[in-house]
Amino acid sequence: MSEIPGDLKFLKSHEWARVEDDGLVRVGISDHAQGQLGDLVYVELPEVGSAVKAGTGAAVVESVKAASDIYAPVSGEIVEVNELLNDKPETINEDAFGEGWIFLVRPSDRAELDELLDANDYQDLVENEDH
């Protein structure tokens, strides 16, 4: 498993959030999550301009094995989606914390970020899950 970047925050359901320099929040799923799902074959992206609510489904990733809802870590408006995933969903398997990001949100309530797990807490969560 690849190292968990320290600047990321997490939902218990394995989505990561990164606050970019411009204040927008980039969202993806963790390397642990992609490993659990197996080879990804399809990503249903949200529409740019649509509203998302923290803790509710915003996208769907489908592996050979199963379909999984991707929850928005923060509420706000979708400002960009990773179109690359339409043709190459396996990018998430290859680089979950980087090129495999899923969507970018303009957050409406930055306080929601404080409720997310930090990288250490998430690491503990994953390690406990494995036992």
Add this chain to the structure above:
Amino acid sequence: MTEKTVLNATHRALGARMVDFGGWDMPINYGSQIEEHHAVRREAGMFDVSHMTVIDLHGARVRDFLRHLLANSVDKLKVHGKALYSCMLDERGGVIDDLIVYYLGDEFYRLVVNAGTRAKDLAWIERQAQAFEVQVKERPEFAMIAVQGPAARAKVLGLLHEVDRQRIEKLGKFAAAAAQGPHGMPLFVARTGYTGEDGFEIVVPAEHAVALWEALAAAGVAPAGLGARDTLRLEAGMNLYGQDMDETVTPWEANLGWTIALDEGRDFIGRAALEQQKAAGVPRVMVGLVLDDKGVLRHGQKVLTANGEGEILSGSFAPTLNKAVAFARIPAGEPGDVRVDIRGREVPVRLVKYPFVRDGKPCEGI
């Protein structure tokens, strides 16, 4: 209590992701299910199928017994070593299990049945066997490795004792024979499989299974998990017991009519119910679906037709086709435009004849 095959430590050492499958701790993949799928379609892959149950049947009246027990006719087996695929039905025509039967001698047949149905199969077979004085003997001391793909047979042949090679190379499809493997280990080599590719399924004494696996790996056969096995058999149009059929379904409703032998005067279990259903009209049919759009067809999704609702049985992304395919059970009759409910969205699908893939290539019209 989860059971382990003799290859369990080997899978773990290879970094396999393990899952519970019918009470067995089995590898679902060793990294990428899709790459393992392609390895089997393009070259050769191997599966640990030691969780499957081998049952040997001995007795003077064993053939009569199988004429009664199985919906397919063992009278099609004329030569020692020949194999037959069959359903085993209950009195109502429901499918207890599907299996392969091997004709090994006039008083000796071998069954290979599913792992998840082991206990009920053994109980059923033993009960039916009493009247025929047939001895039913499970063989847990055997492991089984399936080697599948266009290069599979050549790779196995290279590991056999020289005196056996030519004979095993000439083995016809759906036939089996004994041979000596690496270090003289005794093998039972069957030209059967569950992937739509050529290859062998090899029964080997458990104590030799790791050595055989390692010899196959050294010969360039890629380890493949149950995940790839599932997508390969779906593409090949092969049913999975428990998902595509069970006791609530007759073979007519599971596209297994080709395995029913209504030969004159043979009184097999379930025959009366099957004939009755055929005469009355079979209410449901099993069909193949292809989704040309993006998305994945999955077990349990609702199928909408002109005659009412059906459901997806086996459904998955098909790596050889790069799109999703499925088996569905729908009401009989002209279905009209067929749609599948994917998370509340009605998505149009194409009804097709399957198999979807044969010998590495997409079938016509898929």
